[in-house]
Amino acid sequence: MGGSRQGNEEGGGQSGADAGDAAAQPPSRLEWIVAALGLLLVASALGLLLYEAVTGDGGPPDLSVTVRDTLTMDDHYLVRVALRNEGDATAAEVQVEGELLRDGEATETSAITIDFVPAQSQRQAGLIFRLDPAAHELRLRVLGYSEP
């Protein structure tokens, strides 16, 4: 307990109730375990970021959209979609369009804009149609995005 006070000549440490006491006492076993866990967590975080920094290709967003399910609501049909970004960059203001086709002709179109789709992540949204998607061919497209 005296070790940490040996360097103090100026007598500024006379306030005995100083918080330095907490650090001055020899650490118990539990403290070492806590310190080890803390070090592990911070080192892992740093390691993961370093790994991504070095191996990431820094390429553009790679967006794709798939249907999750189609629900029949009171006065419309809801097509729930999942938007996936496999790329290394975040896409903002992503526009998704869904078309209902009959004999190759688009009979209804619906679109949504999603705020952010981060890298390697996915977002969920819904498209609303008046006509029954089951009676048509449904085509989903991602139209574009902006860089955040």
Place this chain on the structure above:
Amino acid sequence: MSAGSGVARAKSAETDEEARRFRLGLARAYGGAVIFALPVMMTMELWWLGFYMNRWRLLVYILAVVPLLVGLSRLSGIRETYRWRDDVIDALVAISVGATSSAAVLMLMSIIGSGMTTDEVVGKIALQSLPAAIGALVAQSEFGSQSEEEERRKQESGYAGELFLMLVGAIYLGLTVAPTEEMILIAYRMSDWHAIALLLASLLAMHAIVYAVEFRGQAAMPGDVSAFRVFLRFTVVGYAIVLLASLYMLWVFGRTDGVSPHEVLAAAVVLGLPGSLGAAAARLII
């Protein structure tokens, strides 16, 4: 303490004094609640979360803060507390102060009002009342004078107490920015090298502040062994706590759903900047 002659007079004077101090403490609590929580109450993401936040998550959010408030009450609080039971009561008082002040301010600014479902109103008040409750408990040290008993308890709380104060500091500063869009925008825009630099800068800033606060009054950093020990036990562990607190806040406000671990980590490091400053300076704030 009052020194009346005659036991009965002394006793009633004591209870009067205690009641007066409680009222004073309550007034300070309301002040602290509004001052701390006002920026939070004027953040639109928290209004939206009021109606779209998953109710189970909201429950976790509410329940998780209670032990935090109890611990805070032990070290700070509205009035002197001698038993754990008193701290629990103080925590509940803080929550009610938080809830009533939030409801009043939200109504004043027309963020809650007629025409909204009960669910939405309750959600909005619940979300705002927790930062307000923390503000209520911290108010005592901000505005009032801490009793000797509390000062002593703080000094003697040891390592666990230090870590707890760091946690509270991290949440205190982090809560104001955690739900905002700007925070994830920063995370999404920056490169991994930025994130690494931010992490190291946070560690450095924390260490500088922790050293300045912990060792004030001592001439120099006492010896190499101790310096390393301080870094490990306070700065590194403190930053680990900050990261965990950031991850928790991100999860509670729905910023982790469907997002890759890498992006979540980047957001946690961004949130960790105010968090680590709050943690390091906790001894000064709380």
